[in-house]
Amino acid sequence: MVNTNTSQYFLYARKSTDVEDKQVRSIEDQLAVLRSLANEQGLNVVCEFVEKQSAKRPGRPVFNDMVAKIVKGEASGIICWKLDRLARNPVDAAQIEWLLQESTIQHIQTHDRSYRSADNVMLMNVEFGIANQYIRDLSANTKRGMYEKARRGEYPGLAPLGYLNDVRTKSIVIDRYKAPIIKQAFERYAGGLCSLENTAGFLFERGIMTKQIKKDESQGGKLLKRDQAKYILSNPFYCGLFRYGGELYQGKHESLISKQLFDKVQEVLKQRGKTIRKPAEGKPLAGLLRCGECGRSVTGETHIKKSGLVFTYYRCTKKRTVCSQPFIRDGELASQLSQALKKFIMPKQWADELSQMAEKDSQEADTITKAVAEDLRSQVEGIDRKLQRLKEMYLDQDIEQQDYRTDKNILVSQKKSLEEQIVRLQQTHKSWLEPYKQWLQDAEKLGEITLSPDPIPKKSAAQQIFGSNLFLKNRQLQFSPQNQWAALQAALEKSSEIPLCKILVPREGLEPSRDCSHTYLKRTCMPIPPPRH
Numbered sequence: 001m002v003n004t005n006t007s008q009y010f011l012y013a014r015k016s017t018d019v020e021d022k023q024v025r026s027i028e029d030q031l032a033v034l035r036s037l038a039n040e041q042g043l044n045v046v047c048e049f050v051e052k053q054s055a056k057r058p059g060r061p062v063f064n065d066m067v068a069k070i071v072k073g074e075a076s077g078i079i080c081w082k083l084d085r086l087a088r089n090p091v092d093a094a095q096i097e098w099l100l101q102e103s104t105i106q107h108i109q110t111h112d113r114s115y116r117s118a119d120n121v122m123l124m125n126v127e128f129g130i131a132n133q134y135i136r137d138l139s140a141n142t143k144r145g146m147y148e149k150a151r152r153g154e155y156p157g158l159a160p161l162g163y164l165n166d167v168r169t170k171s172i173v174i175d176r177y178k179a180p181i182i183k184q185a186f187e188r189y190a191g192g193l194c195s196l197e198n199t200a201g202f203l204f205e206r207g208i209m210t211k212q213i214k215k216d217e218s219q220g221g222k223l224l225k226r227d228q229a230k231y232i233l234s235n236p237f238y239c240g241l242f243r244y245g246g247e248l249y250q251g252k253h254e255s256l257i258s259k260q261l262f263d264k265v266q267e268v269l270k271q272r273g274k275t276i277r278k279p280a281e282g283k284p285l286a287g288l289l290r291c292g293e294c295g296r297s298v299t300g301e302t303h304i305k306k307s308g309l310v311f312t313y314y315r316c317t318k319k320r321t322v323c324s325q326p327f328i329r330d331g332e333l334a335s336q337l338s339q340a341l342k343k344f345i346m347p348k349q350w351a352d353e354l355s356q357m358a359e360k361d362s363q364e365a366d367t368i369t370k371a372v373a374e375d376l377r378s379q380v381e382g383i384d385r386k387l388q389r390l391k392e393m394y395l396d397q398d399i400e401q402q403d404y405r406t407d408k409n410i411l412v413s414q415k416k417s418l419e420e421q422i423v424r425l426q427q428t429h430k431s432w433l434e435p436y437k438q439w440l441q442d443a444e445k446l447g448e449i450t451l452s453p454d455p456i457p458k459k460s461a462a463q464q465i466f467g468s469n470l471f472l473k474n475r476q477l478q479f480s481p482q483n484q485w486a487a488l489q490a491a492l493e494k495s496s497e498i499p500l501c502k503i504l505v506p507r508e509g510l511e512p513s514r515d516c517s518h519t520y521l522k523r524t525c526m527p528i529p530p531p532r533h
């Protein structure tokens with residue numbers, strides 16, 4: 001089939017080393033077949049173009065050169081193995097189609113097919129479409145592979161600081177040297193006593209710093225920036241989870257810290273984030289209190305005296321209202337705040353004993369839970385037996401189909417409820433213990449916070465204890481604690497009159513205010529209710 005309209009042909013062969021061309025014939029093969037094809041059909045090849053690049057994106061130099069020459073009129077035909085050699089992306093495909101429609105290209109000959117200007121463009125569209133889709137599928141498959149990996153609990157990426165990629169086992173393992181440092185950084189930050197800058201400094205002193213980048217050697221070996229420290233402290237990888245494609249997955253890797261410590265750090269990050277957003281440099285307590293007279297918020301102001309002395313005071317904003325409240329100096333407010341917080345410091349002895357009592361309670365609850373769960377499970381087994389019997393009766397035609405169905409539905413529904421009860425029981429019976437112990441720790445740590453000159457941890461502690469019940473009136477702090485802090489304050493006040501052992505006895509001293517959700521459980525003797533979150 002010799003084409004009479006076309007005299008000059010370009011021969012184009014392409015194979016990339018990329019995965020999409022794995023199955024494609026080698027360039028030598030392509031050339032050999034195409035040359036003999038040209039020979040057989042009497043096509044006059046004026047130039048051969050060989051390209052070793054993927055066609056998934058526009059911008060191949062040899063291809064572009066060939067097209068430019070075609071536009072100049074140096075040839076009007078192309079011989080190539082398949083259309084997907086010319087294009088695997090819609091831009092290049094459209095260019096070829098357009099040139100063919102305009103008759104700039106009059107003929108494309110592949111090893112098994114002929115495409116001409118006058119032909120229906122449908123077929124060509126389909127072929128190019130397939131070539132393009134192939135690339136898209138390939139990329140989707142790679143992505144799917146990554147998601148499957150994530151679903152299996154394997155993090156599809158580089159191990160974060162404190163971990164290493166084990167090439168041999170293709171898994172992520174703990175970096176024995178750096179992991180303990182990262183863990184300490186979390187613990188320190190959770191205490192509320194150090195900032196992100198402090199954390200970066202702490203890491204730097206222990207050899208964790210910015211990486212050296214090849215391009216710019218001056219970038220390496222420096223203190224981590226605030227954002228980098230924050231990135232570490234908010235990476236759930238350390239508590240055994242990981243984020244991928246916006247979703248959280250349960251990882252297979254060993255965790256460095258508990259989920260509870262991680263959550264605590266997130267809370268501190270959030271609180272600090274709030275205080276940092278305030279324009280209040282040198283006015284860290286702004287926004288903490290409300291005016292005891294008009295309820296407006298108390299803001300901070302900095303003044304510079306003629307002598308150059310800077311002083312800060314806090315006052316009611318008096319926004320759109322008349323209020324007679326005076327200002328208070330920052331030192332005075334900070335000291336009143338410390339005094340207020342001191343009323344809630346949990347003595348170490350208490351914390352230890354309460355923690356032990358809670359453990360004991362939890363173990364007791366554990367035993368009861370186990371017994372209840374066992375009872376529920378045997379009920380489920382009973383239902384299974386009944387179902388089996390019912391089925392046999394039905395098969396033996398001892399009962400009608402309608403009756404069989406009604407009875408069966410009742411049993412299946414009962415079984416489902418029992419199974420759900422078992423799951424709920426196992427999920428909830430221990431949920432109070434960890435937050436409760438965390439609260440004991442927080443309350444004990446308050447001593448450290450009141451002694452520190454840093455006002456920010458004081459502010460977060462005050463927010464935790466008083467919530468919005470913190471007022472300033474006539475230069476005096478007025479406060480009332482919320483939930484378990486109120487119980488603690490009362491106990492501390494009583495402790496001067498009553499011996500410690502009495503206060504710590506459940507039901508006489510600090511009482512639990514929260515019910516155990518499950519009716520089978522006896523009320524747990526929780527000395528002080530767990531914190532609210």
Ligand SMILES: [Zn+2]
Binds near residue numbers: 296316323324
């Ligand atoms: Zn006011």
